[in-house]
Amino acid sequence: MASSSGSPSQAADEIRNWLELPRDVTATLLHKLGAIEILESAQKVCTTWRSICKDPAMWRTIDMCNPGELHNMSYDLQKMAMHAIDRSCGELIDINLEHFATDELLQYISERAGQLRCLRLACCYCISDEGLTEATKKLPFLEELIIIFGNIRKGGLENVGCCCPHLKSLAYNDYGCLALASDDEVLAIAETMPVLHHLQLIGNRMTNKGLQAILDGCLFLDPLICGSVGRLFLGGIWGNYVLNRSKICGVQMTPLMIMGFIQPFMGDMDQLMR
Amino acid sequence: MASAPENEKNASAPEKKTLTLKSMINNEEFVVDEHVALQSVTIKNMVDSDCAGDVIPVPTISGEILALVIEYCKNHANPSASEDDLKKADAGIVAKDIYTLIDLVLAANFLDIKGLLEVTSQKIADSIKDLPHQDVREIFGVENDYTPEEEAAVRAEHDWAFEGFP
Numbered sequence: 132m133a134s135s136s137g138s139p140s141q142a143a144d145e146i147r148n149w150l151e152l153p154r155d156v157t158a159t160l161l162h163k164l165g166a167i168e169i170l171e172s173a174q175k176v177c178t179t180w181r182s183i184c185k186d187p188a189m190w191r192t193i194d195m196c197n198p199g200e201l202h203n204m205s206y207d208l209q210k211m212a213m214h215a216i217d218r219s220c221g222e223l224i225d226i227n228l229e230h231f232a233t234d235e236l237l238q239y240i241s242e243r244a245g246q247l248r249c250l251r252l253a254c255c256y257c258i259s260d261e262g263l264t265e266a267t268k269k270l271p272f273l274e275e276l277i278i279i280f281g282n283i284r285k286g287g288l289e290n291v292g293c294c295c296p297h298l299k300s301l302a303y304n305d306y307g308c309l310a311l312a313s314d315d316e317v318l319a320i321a322e323t324m325p326v327l328h329h330l331q332l333i334g335n336r337m338t339n340k341g342l343q344a345i346l347d348g349c350l351f352l353d354p355l356i357c358g359s360v361g362r363l364f365l366g367g368i369w370g371n372y373v374l375n376r377s378k379i380c381g382v383q384m385t386p387l388m389i390m391g392f393i394q395p396f397m398g399d400m401d402q403l404m405r
Numbered sequence: 406m407a408s409a410p411e412n413e414k415n416a417s418a419p420e421k422k423t424l425t426l427k428s429m430i431n432n433e434e435f436v437v438d439e440h441v442a443l444q445s446v447t448i449k450n451m452v453d454s455d456c457a458g459d460v461i462p463v464p465t466i467s468g469e470i471l472a473l474v475i476e477y478c479k480n481h482a483n484p485s486a487s488e489d490d491l492k493k494a495d496a497g498i499v500a501k502d503i504y505t506l507i508d509l510v511l512a513a514n515f516l517d518i519k520g521l522l523e524v525t526s527q528k529i530a531d532s533i534k535d536l537p538h539q540d541v542r543e544i545f546g547v548e549n550d551y552t553p554e555e556e557a558a559v560r561a562e563h564d565w566a567f568e569g570f571p
Contacts, residue, residue, distance in 0.1 A: 163531075168534055
């Protein structure tokens, strides 16, 4: 080990040329802050950061993650999201909206982000079947839709299936006794989304009828993740049928499922949200 | 078949190739196995194009930071490390103060080590999240180069702010 020259702090000063970091590395770091933090804080730091934050490439993925206490916020998340979408200049491909999104915002997205591949809606109770339908008519390239809590039902799902022929991944999750998916919703999925490769239904009121429709309608599933509140009976001949079919389409079976019941979703809420 | 163990012995017998990395900030030297050092794309390119001498000088990176980088590379060059082990080890490496992290991200960028760049920048982002921009400026040693007019223009853009809030 050679002796060090100069004091450590001096050495540190020499190497900490933060603004000399290549733009793309700074952009990667700032992007990790999420859209709200970028708009509220990062872009105010200096003009270099601001110019990075104005680059449409920064807004291909927009994460509007927030704690959900809308009444305690000093800003309007919907307006902020619109601003972020404007900055993407049509390059937006992936957006995460939590708590605040409305039909109006979905419409705004659909008119400006025709290339959108992934839409995540968490706790967006103001979005209606009609709103989702109108928006997805203009989002033909959508491949991934994640709905966690909300008011989307059969009609909305059916229309998504019809409007988005490339939809490969769907999560339709809820929790507790008011779970979203009943057989109606599950049948809509089975009938209109034949090319799904990934389906997650955590917290649902599906019965055997629904599960059979999914297994028959969606032949590419691998895996189907399914946590039910226990209306499924997988014993006897029907259980064998599901097991045999599951080998074909790769449904993940837990030991409990094989014994006769679908395992209820036992994870925590955070796991469901993320 | 009887000679198999001997073969194995022979295969592992050749001396492991090592490289010496030298911090040009404080002249500290580190001898590392070549396969560990090659986690760095910058070093790999040097070795591939025969530009690497016995000692590879690493400018702008202190010995302290270089030691962290090498620790990261060692962990990730170990084929028997599970994903979980690596996650824990990564978390240990980036459990540092913000200034060390900034040096580390600059080093990861210079040496072109994608994974290290990723975990370090995530950690920095996590630690400056929720800080007012004035504090961020101070931490990064960035000067406020906005003119008052420009600052006003940025504020004017913020039509998402509710009235009555600062």
